[in-house]
Amino acid sequence: MRLTGAEILAHILIEQQATTIFGYPGGSVLPIYDALYNHRDTITHVLTAHEQGASHAADGYARATGKTGVVVATSGPGATNLVTGIATAFMDSVPMVAITGNVGSSLIGKDSFQEVYTMGITMPITKHNYMVQKIEDLAPTLRAAFRIAGSGRKGPVLVDITKDVQVAEYDFTPEPAFVEQKPPFTADEEIWEIVRYLGRSKRPLICFGGGVVSSGATAELYELVHKAQIPAVHTIMGTGVLSWDDPLNVGLAGMHGFVSSNQALEHADLILAIGFRFSDRVALNTHKWGKRASIVQIDIDPSEVNKNIKIDHAVVGDIQLILQKVLPMVEKTTHPVWVNEIAEWKKEDYQPAGSNTTLKPHQVIGVISELAGEDAVLVTDVGQHQMWAAQYCHRTQPRSFITSGGLGTMGFGYGAAIGAKMGVGARRVIHITGDGSFHMNMNEVCTAVSYNLPVVTVVLNNNVLGMVRQWQTDFYENRYSNTTLNRKTDYVKVAEGFGAAGYRATTLTELRDALEKALLADGPVWIEAVIDKDERVLPMIPGGGTIDDMIVE
Numbered sequence: 001m002r003l004t005g006a007e008i009l010a011h012i013l014i015e016q017q018a019t020t021i022f023g024y025p026g027g028s029v030l031p032i033y034d035a036l037y038n039h040r041d042t043i044t045h046v047l048t049a050h051e052q053g054a055s056h057a058a059d060g061y062a063r064a065t066g067k068t069g070v071v072v073a074t075s076g077p078g079a080t081n082l083v084t085g086i087a088t089a090f091m092d093s094v095p096m097v098a099i100t101g102n103v104g105s106s107l108i109g110k111d112s113f114q115e116v117y118t119m120g121i122t123m124p125i126t127k128h129n130y131m132v133q134k135i136e137d138l139a140p141t142l143r144a145a146f147r148i149a150g151s152g153r154k155g156p157v158l159v160d161i162t163k164d165v166q167v168a169e170y171d172f173t174p175e176p177a178f179v180e181q182k183p184p185f186t187a188d189e190e191i192w193e194i195v196r197y198l199g200r201s202k203r204p205l206i207c208f209g210g211g212v213v214s215s216g217a218t219a220e221l222y223e224l225v226h227k228a229q230i231p232a233v234h235t236i237m238g239t240g241v242l243s244w245d246d247p248l249n250v251g252l253a254g255m256h257g258f259v260s261s262n263q264a265l266e267h268a269d270l271i272l273a274i275g276f277r278f279s280d281r282v283a284l285n286t287h288k289w290g291k292r293a294s295i296v297q298i299d300i301d302p303s304e305v306n307k308n309i310k311i312d313h314a315v316v317g318d319i320q321l322i323l324q325k326v327l328p329m330v331e332k333t334t335h336p337v338w339v340n341e342i343a344e345w346k347k348e349d350y351q352p353a354g355s356n357t358t359l360k361p362h363q364v365i366g367v368i369s370e371l372a373g374e375d376a377v378l379v380t381d382v383g384q385h386q387m388w389a390a391q392y393c394h395r396t397q398p399r400s401f402i403t404s405g406g407l408g409t410m411g412f413g414y415g416a417a418i419g420a421k422m423g424v425g426a427r428r429v430i431h432i433t434g435d436g437s438f439h440m441n442m443n444e445v446c447t448a449v450s451y452n453l454p455v456v457t458v459v460l461n462n463n464v465l466g467m468v469r470q471w472q473t474d475f476y477e478n479r480y481s482n483t484t485l486n487r488k489t490d491y492v493k494v495a496e497g498f499g500a501a502g503y504r505a506t507t508l509t510e511l512r513d514a515l516e517k518a519l520l521a522d523g524p525v526w527i528e529a530v531i532d533k534d535e536r537v538l539p540m541i542p543g544g545g546t547i548d549d550m551i552v553e
Helices: 005-015 027-038 051-065 083-091 118-125 135-149 163-167 188-200 210-215 218-227 259-267 319-329 336-346 361-372 384-392 412-424 435-450 466-475 491-498 508-520
Strands: 002-004 020-023 044-047 069-073 096-102 128-132 156-162 169-171 204-208 232-234 249-252 270-274 294-299 313-316 377-380 429-434 456-461 501-505 525-530
Touching (some): 005 027, 005 163, 020 412, 027 069, 027 096, 027 163, 051 069, 051 083, 051 096, 051 435, 083 156, 118 156, 135 156, 188 270, 188 313, 210 319, 294 319, 361 456, 377 384, 377 412, 384 429, 412 429, 412 435, 491 525
Parallel strands (some): 128 156, 204 270, 294 313
């Protein structure tokens, strides 16, 4: 059948089963939005308040569902407003297709109205990007975008489409949706080498990250941990892969990880690194990290091998397929002395003091986790609240803790929570944020109100930029330069002005009461949880430090 470029795009979205998308219209995508109007019964388009919110929503949708998120924006400022969201997805390997319009081909390079070089701007922060200037290239390019975004090490792909291509006509033939076909892993000798390392080890430790989630390897990791009785620690991106109360899950590692997790990394004789990239928030001192251990890495991306840490043995490929090969080769075993030693370290884990009269951050997260339930999806912004949430969120399943790990994007949370809610349906979505992050993109509450999305937002309000202030306390002699906000925002009134419900809590009783009401609401709710400005995220290992430098109190 013969269709316009805009209609071809709509048909490709349906073909690729990308029928929930996020975006904001503008002049250079008017033909696309006209085509979306024709398919409004099939394609759900969520109109956000800002293109950045749309990009974070597509990201949150992808993280919560495992599907490829889609965002649409116009040329110029519409495209540039996507940049932070695209970079956020890129750093955390999230599958996303960003579709932007551009001026007509005859106007390219002439500083036309709302013209920017979108490909050049986004090249460093996409897995691949395209500019389509010929109608015959449109369908193959869009299909390639979904294939690239959703295969291998996943990530964002941008397709920039000139306006003349959107209105031109071309023959269109439907094809099956892209489904990732993982090639069989045949390098058995590499697998046997992993098994040999495990067999020689007396103090083995698994350290895993978000790559396990991307690969769908949660079940295989669980089986390996329990068959070989290997304790495991995780990065923030690995939260929920192993249940928080699994006796072999030591917990969060790295800068704000548990004492026991970092002690285990310090004393292991073998670290099996699965699906994480040795970032500077985990491997803080690359010369001393895992110094007593042989390090074996499993990762899908060969560029991550020996990038930050020298590796003793690496196996490159899909994590799920590799673990499926490893499992039959590994014998059932136990490491009772090692496991008991870690159990003793767990007794030394930092325990913050509680209060019945004021709100303590760990208690706030505890109440959220308790009342929201195991099935809830928790979405955070970035800062102290993010780390408190990671430490105390008590997740029991993957894709239930969504956060910006690599880029650390303040303002990520509300858009991501909207996208997550669109993806998970009846499951509860709780947005945990701080007053600094929340002010960046609180405008997206109008989106939640318009679509009647019961997203519950808990704002830990200390009226400061808490994480930066904490660093100023510890490393800059209490010189609080531009971290005291002095904002007079009345969250209850602002929420109500947007059409949402708002509550304020200063005690655990008030918080529990507000959250119980919020979880019964059929629309968005804000809860302001007032905490002290001097609350700190502990423990903490300073950047470049080791466990010997850990700050506990």
